[in-house]
Amino acid sequence: MRRTPKDLEASSRMITRRGLVLGGAMVGFMGLLAARMRFLQVDQADQFRLLAEENRVNIRLLPPARGLIFDRNGVPLAENESNYRIVLVPEDAGDVDEVIERLARLIPMTPEDIERAKAEARRRSPFVPVTIADRLSWEDTAEVAVNAPALPGVNPEVGLSRHYPRGADFAHIVGYVGPVSDYDLGRIQDPDPLLLIPKYQIGKTGVEARQEDDLRGKAGTRRIEVNAVGRIMRELDRQEGTPGDNFQLTVDAELQNYALARLGGESASAVVLDTETGDIVALASSPSYDPNKFIRGISSADYSLLTDNLYRPLANKAVQGIYPPGSTFKMVTALAALEDGVIQPEETVYCPGHAEVGGRRFHCWKGGGHGAIDLMNSLSQSCDVYYYDIAQRVGIEKIAAMARKLGIGERHDVPLSAVAAGLTPDKQWKRENRGAEWVIGDSLNAGIGQGYVLASPLQLAVMTARLASGNGISPRLIKTVDGVEQPLRSTGPLDIDEGFLRLIRRGMYSVSNNRTGTAFGSRIEAAELRMAGKTGTSQVRNISAAERARGVFRNEDLPWERRDHALFVSFAPYEQPKYAVSVVVEHGGGGSATAAPIARDIMLQALYGGTPPLEAYPSTQRREIEERQRTLPQHARPGEGPTRA
Template identity: 65%
Template sequence: MRNARNEGSEVWPRMTRRAALLGTAQLGLMGVLGWRMKQLQVDQADEFALLAEENRVNMRLIPPGRGLIFDRNGVALATNEPVYRIVIVREAAGEPREALARLAAVMPLDAGTIEATLAEMERVASFVPVTVRDRVSWDDVARVTANAPALPGVTAEVGLSRSYPRGPDTAHVVGYVGPVSDYDLGLMEDPDPLFQIPKFQFGKTGVEAKLEDLLRGKAGTQRIEVNSVGRVMRELSRDEGTPGADVQLSLDAELQSYVEARLAGESAACVVMDCESGDLLAVGNAPTFDPNLFVRGISVPDWTALNENIYRPLAAKAVQGAYPPGSTFKIVTALAALEAGVISPEDTVWCGGYTEVSGIRFHCWKRGGHGNVDFNDSLKYSCDCYYYEVGQRVGIEAIAAMARRMGVGVRPDVPMSAVAEGIAPDADWKRAHHDEAWRVGDTVNASIGQGYVLATPLQLAVMTARVATGREVAPRLVRAIDGVEQPSGAGGPLGLNENLLRRVRASMFDVVNHARGTAHKARIAAAGFEMAGKTGTSQVRRITAEERARGVTSNADLPWNRRDHALWVDFAPYDNPRFAVSVVVEHGSGGSTTAAPIGRDVTLQALYGGFPPLDAYPSDKREEAGQMQARVRALLQGRPAPTLGRA
């Protein structure tokens, strides 16, 4: 009996502990249930009441604010402006055609808009809002809002649309945005969900396209309640997402506008490059176009006018246009020959007006010839026969290698559309592209920048900056992203003999400043601002022996598209190079008469940071310069005032 009582006394404490633990667990469970019931019945009572009345919670993507684009001084080049739009959600609107008919009774909707909206509604998910009309007036917004009970699934929204304050001046560089099309989506491997939003804007050309991922940002989300007829009751939560990065370009908006105005009336391109950093201060193209037309939906007449214009206003000629560089390429041939030691600066070559190679005559531009010509004279007078001879001595391989070293035949790394590589041809290139062997006549043509050689205005500016500095200067268009400075394009030494480079620069100086130089009429008279340069004229047609015998037809007597291209390159000031400039005027006839004066004017504008005084021009050119300045000022008066931004 004593043992039984002892065993019972030992079991009792254990049972008491178990009961306590079980009781605690039960109380805890009841507490959790009570807390959850309070949440459901009190805290979220309104939400579930709405759901009980057949309300639904929808998730919508919120487009992020697109990053802004500025020039080097903070002038806005691409901004976002608020616009009103009318959108419709198919699953809330009921039968789409009937819904649009009801909307058409409230605000103007033409048949084309209705059909386009119906097609878009079929293309996207039923819960995705489809834009019916963009950029509507406040009166339209008010009418739609007032009639909201009769327009289920239709709402007025405030959105952001791209705007380009500088309009045509920066169209080819900045580019433009437009709605995402099925074709665009087909080119993407993993499209951003934002692209499913009808009429979502993304970069189509230029910086807008090349930096799309940076500028677009990350989508936000909106959680909303809608009732049984699709009317938005309230916003439950909102995540704005991440706005796109702001981009600061190297462009100087004022210089860019000047270049565009100076090129007006030509089919041309002009590049201004900072010799120290490689910054592209101006990338001009003429004629140009208004990128805002594409953002707002370009009309058929406007598109036809742009697309059928023989002067190609949509082409970014400064980077897309690959032209025979003509005599500007003699700089490359000279450097290749001098560096290889096949000729010294003092050696002379006889120019009798032509050089015969394999029974074919290659003519100098000066019919009677230049006589004995040394290196300095060859550039100063732009003697073709000199380069025919030294080109054969050094060979195409050395010329092509020097061309690439100077930036010709190498695609520049700039975020613009369809940037051309150009051509620095050699034997392997011809075999690969034409399945033919290289001939000595090809070398003769290439030595003066004709034949297969092609260069863009941007490449010619790079070539000139490298000659001026002796460094591997590379073009830089993006200066900063969200305030973070991007790598400079200053580059390291080219490794060329500096004494030879000095001789090339001195000869380029004489091209402009010697009384018999080919560009003497386009010189700068301001002391300390003198420039060094090189003219170029490249043929676009073959001149037959018969035509030479009777006299070469003047460019003025030829159709526009059969005339020679006019080219020019320069750097200034000569003693301390700050800017390199290149100009190409399509079918402009003569480099010295057409392209060089433009290059001189643009160079002066860059040096002075505005319109230069007339005494910066030679005395016999001041009246002409004054007229030019008046003409350009008149064109610039129509430009918008600068808008400063956050950059």
């Protein structure tokens, strides 16, 4: 086909025209692009620069060192141990499996550990460090460090982990830390961001839990540059945190150790209070357990050993165990009656072995009766009928008021877990909680510390300290926080007639120093350290008439959990009280036989600040005591006791 020049010319003009139109459009669009670029890069630059900064900078927390806990003499009870662990960065390791195999030849690792480590290294992003082994000895760590050239990507790291050098001795006081759980987080409003760190350790029980906020400290921060997948490129700056406060407790580690050992694996507890300040010098609950096992999460086997134990090692019986105080409550009844004037100290009550009230027969522990008995003897021989009589006369309201004045039924403010309030019953309480009217029999039972009355060993010790000092002693557990002495809680003289108090103390003195006293066998022989006390044996069941008739109420014949609790409260020295001690042995039988000797031994240990000389003991017991001093185990045996079937 031929084309005419005219055609060609027209076509050429068309192409030129349209080409120019196109070129113009393109240049126009490029101008639009340039304008857009200018808008984004110049006009909005500041806004986007800020966004870019937020994108790449990430703030990481630096966990602070947890506050330390010491006893009153500076003995460490909770400390932070260097914890060596081996960390592997998969992308630096090359052949991860091979490196882990090599590691396993250097440090103790079970086949499961190896499998777990391999699986984790595969699962995570290659630049995320994987912890291969934790809690290694320094030697193992050094071994790994020496072999570093053969272990690419492997780094020993050091962190801090909690350690309780005193083990079971302070399990109930100091408590333990453990990984923060969802449950913990649920209870805390607006939690510290530290708690959101996986496996961050917080106090679970005891002082560790109650003083958590002060022990934890303030987190430091580390600003790091990260990329889109979270890989750390470099550290920009670092701000160290504030370590937690150091706590000094009022407890004496040596006495605590002795008390726990002296309880000897019985299901028992003992509290030693300073009667001048209210300081808790020892607070033992037996059996105990090893808190170090809880730090990384206890194995379920170990845990069920503790929970299945009939002696309840996990419970701090000294504050959360509440018992009918039995005859240790008689001082309360007597004081209430004396203050009310319903009885005179020298006035006698005839005890035939029982009292008949409202058609019911209330028995004295001594079947044959005590005969005519006055206040002094009623305490030293612990006559029940005397107290039935004065309890009727004074009435429950006055008894309850006196009990409260002495700290029973009051939740003492100590930083321990599950502190129990006990119970001081009165008419209103019974109406509200039992839906029944108070009857006279209730007063009789309350008068001898049975029935509804419940008290914890700590409350009994506080009561004794208040009786001994006449002051409003309140327990204190924290001596200093970061070196700052904490205020005493105790107040001045109670509103109780000093003369009456002296009478009560005199009665308590005769308990352990009169030949007829129920705790005469547990007296302190050293003249200047004489101990005053009161035994208690509290029933955990009613003795049926049939049993009484058959004469079957010997404790030894009953199954353990139905035997009576043995109690003893005491203070010493009598003239110038220094310590108050309470001991409760669950289902231990009689207070005089079981609890009093323990209380006496602990008291002597406290008074002498160590093993007392044999001269402090009655001469007939010295050989036996010497033997015990020699064989007493140095440390409490954790978790002993019969296991639930």
